[in-house]
Amino acid sequence: MNKIDVVLGLQWGDEGKGKIVDCLTPGYKAVARFQGGPNAGHSISIGGRSHVLHTVPSGIFREGVLNIIGNGVVVDPVILQDEISKIEALGIDVTGRLIISKRAHLILPTHRALDAASEAAKGKAKIGSTLKGIGPAYMDKTGRNGLRFGDILLPEFEQKYLTLKKKHQQMLSHYKDFSMFNTDDYEQKWFEAVNALRRFPFVDTEFLVNRELDAGTPILAEGAQGSLLDVEFGSYPFVTSSNTLAAGVCSGLGVAPSRIGRVYGIFKAYCTRVGSGPFPTELFDETGESLRSIGKEFGATTGRPRRCGWLDMVALKYAVMMSGVTDLIMMKSDVMDGFDTIKVATSYMINGKETAEYPYDGGTNAQPVYTEFKGWKKDISGVRSFEDLPAELKDYIAFIEKETGCPVRIVSVGPDREAIISR
Numbered sequence: 001m002n003k004i005d006v007v008l009g010l011q012w013g014d015e016g017k018g019k020i021v022d023c024l025t026p027g028y029k030a031v032a033r034f035q036g037g038p039n040a041g042h043s044i045s046i047g048g049r050s051h052v053l054h055t056v057p058s059g060i061f062r063e064g065v066l067n068i069i070g071n072g073v074v075v076d077p078v079i080l081q082d083e084i085s086k087i088e089a090l091g092i093d094v095t096g097r098l099i100i101s102k103r104a105h106l107i108l109p110t111h112r113a114l115d116a117a118s119e120a121a122k123g124k125a126k127i128g129s130t131l132k133g134i135g136p137a138y139m140d141k142t143g144r145n146g147l148r149f150g151d152i153l154l155p156e157f158e159q160k161y162l163t164l165k166k167k168h169q170q171m172l173s174h175y176k177d178f179s180m181f182n183t184d185d186y187e188q189k190w191f192e193a194v195n196a197l198r199r200f201p202f203v204d205t206e207f208l209v210n211r212e213l214d215a216g217t218p219i220l221a222e223g224a225q226g227s228l229l230d231v232e233f234g235s236y237p238f239v240t241s242s243n244t245l246a247a248g249v250c251s252g253l254g255v256a257p258s259r260i261g262r263v264y265g266i267f268k269a270y271c272t273r274v275g276s277g278p279f280p281t282e283l284f285d286e287t288g289e290s291l292r293s294i295g296k297e298f299g300a301t302t303g304r305p306r307r308c309g310w311l312d313m314v315a316l317k318y319a320v321m322m323s324g325v326t327d328l329i330m331m332k333s334d335v336m337d338g339f340d341t342i343k344v345a346t347s348y349m350i351n352g353k354e355t356a357e358y359p360y361d362g363g364t365n366a367q368p369v370y371t372e373f374k375g376w377k378k379d380i381s382g383v384r385s386f387e388d389l390p391a392e393l394k395d396y397i398a399f400i401e402k403e404t405g406c407p408v409r410i411v412s413v414g415p416d417r418e419a420i421i422s423r
């Protein structure tokens, strides 16, 4: 049976999914996003120029590839339309390359306002949301109030919009300083964008995907965010509002579990996290600062500095287990080229007890127990074959493979498309 392959982030997002999807895409005829929304920022660096995608799947730069925005995605029309304009400005005709599920939910301007109001009300306990309206949009989806792309085609669309907007305004009125959250300007752009997007097919993508799989078409599912931001199994409540694990592919595209093929799990050679929430291996010292500056660890969507720390094997093994990862892909090894010593957390101490299991609270009180590795102290950015990698890096990779029980198939050594080593 022809199966759908999956690319997932195994940490807290920003592992390099965009780059890898772009690199793998020549082997596929379609790329499909199955969850998340414009909270994602997937960078693809081509010829030294970085392109950031939020909603459009990362197969868009390859000719002959269909890009599908699946039912599990929440879409802000303004952001999607803006992305499409930027891609078209590069001389790429997006027509014929992009289709949208009729079941994909719309992010309304008032969802953004509710996101901002909710975060402001939380004060210090805020999640550190990207403020793109993700949480409120998924709340309306599960609360059975949402608007979907298919609804745009109905004569009563505007009426449905106004009904939901009114409900949101009532909710907003319960927040302090709610008048701050004016959405009038954005609303005008929103309707313009909705109209502009009508040129793309709104489709029952679950039928299309299954039909194409039956016909033998190779399809790649592209995850957004990371495994530890999964609403079910991540560091709740400091998570996003969708299922970022492989299971999300089934509900987010309409494919059966038996149709999941290879699961490519992407991780950085260290860890980063944006926003609030537990991060046991976080570094507050010069090493953390070096990871941030050398790795250019600033959010692709919000520009916020990313928190940086050592690789966390407890969290990585958990992510591999939860999604049945078949192949690992290690990113940004080049960032640690100058390090004398590299550490990996192999267990946590929690209240005096050692554990290698990722705890339900994401390790709020966990003290990492580290294993140390010798750094390779060599510039690896120009290396293109696995054999030519320094012995110390090969040892580091062998350790990760032994711990996770999963082969590292690709090592990425720089942002560009070509900076990649496959085994």
Ligand code: GDP
Pocket (backbone or CB within 6 Å): 009, 013, 014, 015, 016, 017, 018, 019, 040, 041, 042, 043, 044, 045, 050, 295, 296, 299, 300, 331, 332, 333, 334, 335, 412, 413, 414, 415, 416, 419
């Ligand atoms: P995504 O959200 O998972 O797609 O990841 P982001 O695009 O948000 O963040 C990854 C960042 O790392 C981007 O700026 C990439 O250009 C960059 N990047 C990807 N792979 C590598 C690599 O191997 N080395 C270096 N130095 N940068 C990389």
Ligand code: IMO
Pocket (backbone or CB within 6 Å): 009, 012, 013, 014, 015, 039, 040, 041, 042, 127, 128, 129, 130, 131, 132, 134, 135, 223, 224, 225, 226, 229, 238, 239, 240, 241, 274, 275, 276, 300
């Ligand atoms: P990509 O796809 C990193 C984080 C936010 C916040 C939490 C909830 O580029 O890896 P939300 O806006 O979803 O309500 O925010 O999740 N977050 C991400 N962090 N990369 C992302 O996407 C993220 N999307 C959301 O910072 O902590």
Ligand code: MG
Pocket (backbone or CB within 6 Å): 013, 014, 015, 040, 041, 042, 043, 300, 301
């Ligand atoms: Mg990102």
